[in-house]
Amino acid sequence: MTYRFILFEVDQGVARITLNRPDVLNSIHTAMSGEIQEALMHAAREREIRAVLLTGMGRGFCAGQDLDEVRPGATVNDFAAHARKAYTPIVRGLRALEKPVICAVNGVAAGAGANLALACDLVLAAEEASFVQVFAKIGLVPDTGGSFFLPRLVGLARATALAMLAEKITAAQAVDIGLIYRSCPAASLDAEASKLAVHLAAQPTLGLGLTKRLLNAAWVNDLETQLELEAECQGAAGRSADYAEGVAAFLAKRKPVFTGQ
Ligand code: T3D
Numbered sequence: 001m002t003y004r005f006i007l008f009e010v011d012q013g014v015a016r017i018t019l020n021r022p023d024v025l026n027s028i029h030t031a032m033s034g035e036i037q038e039a040l041m042h043a044a045r046e047r048e049i050r051a052v053l054l055t056g057m058g059r060g061f062c063a064g065q066d067l068d069e070v071r072p073g074a075t076v077n078d079f080a081a082h083a084r085k086a087y088t089p090i091v092r093g094l095r096a097l098e099k100p101v102i103c104a105v106n107g108v109a110a111g112a113g114a115n116l117a118l119a120c121d122l123v124l125a126a127e128e129a130s131f132v133q134v135f136a137k138i139g140l141v142p143d144t145g146g147s148f149f150l151p152r153l154v155g156l157a158r159a160t161a162l163a164m165l166a167e168k169i170t171a172a173q174a175v176d177i178g179l180i181y182r183s184c185p186a187a188s189l190d191a192e193a194s195k196l197a198v199h200l201a202a203q204p205t206l207g208l209g210l211t212k213r214l215l216n217a218a219w220v221n222d223l224e225t226q227l228e229l230e231a232e233c234q235g236a237a238g239r240s241a242d243y244a245e246g247v248a249a250f251l252a253k254r255k256p257v258f259t260g261q
Contacts, residue, residue: 001035001038001042003020003035003038003039004031004035005019005020005021005029005031005032005035006018006019006020006032006035006036006039007020007057008039008042010046010048010049012198012201013048013049013050013051013198013201013202013260014049014050014051014052014053014194014197014198014201015039015042015043015046015049015051015052015053016052016053016055016194016197017036017039017040017043017052017053017054017055018055018056018057019032019036019054019055019056019057019061019062020057021057021066022056022057022058022059022060023058024063024066024068025056025058025059025060025061025062025063025107025108025110025113026056026057026058026060026061026062026063026113027062027063027064027065027066027067027113028062028064028065028066028086028112028113029065029066029068029069030069030076030082030085030086032066033085033086033087033089033090036090036093037089037090037093040052040090040093040094040097041093043097043099044093044096044097044098044099047260049099049201050099050200050201050202050203050205050260051099051100051101051102051197051198051200051201051205052097052099052100052101052102052197053101053102053103053104053193053194053197054101054102054103054104054116054117054120055103055104055105055106055190055193056105056106056107058106058107059106059107059108060106060107060108060109060113061105061106061107061108061109061113061117061129062109062110062112062113062114062116062117063108063110063111063113064110064111064112064113064114064134064144065086065111065112067138070082079140083143083144087112087143087144090116090119090144091115091116091119091144091145094116094119094120095119095145095212095216097212098205098206098208098209098210098212098213099205099208099209099212100121100122100197100200100201100203100208100212101120101121101122102120102121102122102123102124102193102196102197102200103116103117103120103122103123103124104124104125104126104189104190104192104193105117105123105124105125105126105129105131105171105180106125106126106129106186106189106190107126107128107129107130108129108130108131108132108168109125109129109130109131109132110131110132110134111132111133111134111135111140111144112143112144112146114131114132114133114134114146115133115142115143115144115145115146115149116144117131117180118145118146118149118150118153118179118180119144119145119149121212122181122196123179123180123181124180124181124182124183124184124189124192124193124196125171125174125175125180125182125183125184125189126171126183126184126185126186126189127170127171127172127183127184127185127186128171128186129170129171129183129186130168130169130170130171131168131169131171131174131179131180132166132167132168132169133146133150133162133163133166134166135163135166136163136164136165136166137166142163146163147163148219150162150163150179152219153178153179154177154178154179158177171183202258203258204237204240204242204243204246204258204260205242205258205260205261206236206237206240206242206260206261207237207240207242207243210233210236210237211233213229213233214226214229214230214233217229240261241259241261242256242258242259242260242261245257245258245259246258
């Protein structure tokens, strides 16, 4: 597929998705959302893709919904239908993709843009980047999974403050409250995120995918259900070629070569 609003490149097992509407801080409209959804499906389908790196072009990561597309009187006026079509499938795609997804937040992440990042597995941000649950400023509610991820990541008190006050927080604050994994200088963000993605792409992909399945389920399961799911996933991981390779390499005191199977 040819993309107009994102860039999609595959190298060393990593699919890099770059949101590419820098003039409007990579805000998302319907066509761009469709491209992100297609890129995630492509990443899920292709065996040689073993990690995904999501980032933004220019000075912003993503300013959420393109407000021009949804201004009063515009063609998109049923927000429920729009959320189901443009945002829900992206969050589902990110969480259901049983491969690690790294998000490199290169600048401001606002509204659905912030929550797009939170739906990824490992979020790195440039020190200059910021996060804002901007919805309350325009009379909307956190979507794109924000109302799910926020309280689980930072607790109800902080989630409520972030969602209701719509204050911008820095990348360092986001790390401090457990919203994201870590921050680094802007100049090294791309290299750090790429290094992490290439590393993960060479790890036991099947096991990492099952780990992601477990972590997804842990947010809703009780202990008994989760223990059973762990047993099932361990069964599947134990039958993988990468497990055989990992143990053989350990016993032979050599570096393992994982194929992702
Ligand atoms: O149907 C549904 O499901 C609705 C879904 C809603 C989900 C949402 O995401 S709602 C939230 C939508 N997003 C916003 O409300 C954020 C709006 N933007 C901002 O508040 C600010 O731009 C930022 C805080 C993100 C960054 O501020 P700053 O000062 O660094 O940049 P700027 O000057 O405001 O923006 C730069 C340009 O990008 C500017 O265009 P210009 O003047 O250079 O021609 C601005 O208009 C444009 N831009 C920024 N955000 C958006 C946008 N254009 C369209 N839509 C945007 N969201």
